[in-house]
Amino acid sequence: MPSVPRKPDPTRRSERSRQAILEATRELISEVGYAKLSVEAIAARAGVGKQTIYRWWRSKGAVVFDSFLALSEGVDGMALPDTGDIEADLKAVIRATVAEFADPTFEAPIRALNLEIASDPDLAAQYREKLAGPVDEAKKERLRSAQRAGQIAADADLDLALELLYAPLYQRWLLRSGPLTPEYADAVVDHVLRALRP
Amino acid sequence: MPSVPRKPDPTRRSERSRQAILEATRELISEVGYAKLSVEAIAARAGVGKQTIYRWWRSKGAVVFDSFLALSEGVDGMALPDTGDIEADLKAVIRATVAEFADPTFEAPIRALNLEIASDPDLAAQYREKLAGPVDEAKKERLRSAQRAGQIAADADLDLALELLYAPLYQRWLLRSGPLTPEYADAVVDHVLRALRP
Structure with missing residues (x-):
């Protein structure tokens, strides 16, 4: 040969x-x-x-x-921690999100991207498909586990749950309308878990 | 003379x-x-x-x-209705907000303004002082009336309550991440009132 x-x-x-x-x-x-x-x-x-x-x-x-x-090494790296305690896990995650928003080197490119997404419907659709959609799916997996453990109502609207958890931080960050602190992160989680209780 | x-x-x-x-x-x-x-x-x-x-x-x-x-004829025109029923009043107001966001002639100038506020910290401060601050104060007056009526916890954080009510609609509108419907407005109000219950 x-x-x-x-x-x-x-x-x-x-x-x-x-x-x-x-x-x-x-x-x-x-x-x-x-x-x-x-x-x-x-x-x-x-x-x-x-x-x-x-x-x-x-x-x-x-x-x-x-x-x-x-x-984040792909969507797998976006999975939320699961220690079995939904309150502790969400507080850790929301505190980390608040810290990222408060970090100028992290927030600058994300802000630029968000302004672009807000003014361009096509880009917004791509953002949902390529980034926000898969990330939200990974977060909802953690909420489903909390549903199975009886910590969240079995019929809870998980999309709305994510919006209630993240939109207040997002709005405070984007409009600079209030301090982003660990205490604020905890207060948001406490309120949302109360709303989602079985 | x-x-x-x-x-x-x-x-x-x-x-x-x-x-x-x-x-x-x-x-x-x-x-x-x-x-x-x-x-x-x-x-x-x-x-x-x-x-x-x-x-x-x-x-x-x-x-x-x-x-x-x-x-809105000034801040007085921004006062929320007070029929004594906080659930009905908030649903009316949040449905109206959702309808405004869904109306292209209304939302276009507000979107342009929001993009400017998000990219300019000085303008964001002016926005809080001149517009958002007084409007939020008028909204909180309605929540205080619900506190006096025993419909909302006496020690509720009213700034957080407003963020939980409005930020989900704001984010959905700004990022075009989901439909803005009367049903969505009602679901947000139901969840937030559950979180604020005495």
Whole structure:
């Protein structure tokens, strides 16, 4: 049999390019914000051609959402802790969210992205599909476990439960309408659990 | 006594100019959005000099907030209904809010303003002082009446209560993350009242 010349492994090369693109995206969004971010700049920073990016993602927004998802090692990394104590677990998670919102290096790119989402219905739809939807699903998994344990009403509306937990922090952060403290996080969780009690 | 020549009433002339400025502001914000709105354009539309506007308001944001407040005939017009039934009153109000968010002619200028507030901490502070603060105070008055009637816990945190009532609708509207329906309004009120029960 004729010897076959060794070719580079395309799968491994692809994964390296993918990681470089996601990293470049996160760097650039912190440096220039979402509005000024361009696919050209991402390609240049990542050392790939623009067409490589468009082969995997249909838009700038899609790359950005994947770059945020990759930070948490995908949706699996977004799963909430489950110690069996829903109150303790939610307080830990909501306190962490409050701390992220209070951190300028974290909140700046998220703010830029939120302004863009709020003014662009197409981007909002992509955001739901690529990022918010899967993340919410992971959070609801924890609430379902609390339902099975009898800590939350079996017929609770879990989408509304997530909104009651997260929207107050979101609004306070976005409009800078009040302090984001651990005590505030705990108060929100206490109220929402009271509303969801079986 | 010498006769005094009749002078135009300066109070009445001032009030006419003030109303013309507020009306011009509302018209223009619907036509061009907040970002492109200029004090020059407001002055031209209202038929006054730019300096007249700056005598009464320190910035474009301040005029805009007053123009929205004037729509409700000031903070008094923002008072919530009080039939004695907190559940019915809140459902009426939250259904009306949901309907406003779902109305394109209403929501477009509010969205433009919210994007500006979210990206400008100074404007956010003015918004709290001139518009959100007084409106929230009027809403809290209704919640205090429910506290006196024993329908809401006497020690309830009323700022948090307002956030739990309004932030879920606000987030759903801003991020277009779900339908804004009367049923949704009712579900939010039911949950929040359960959380605030004495």
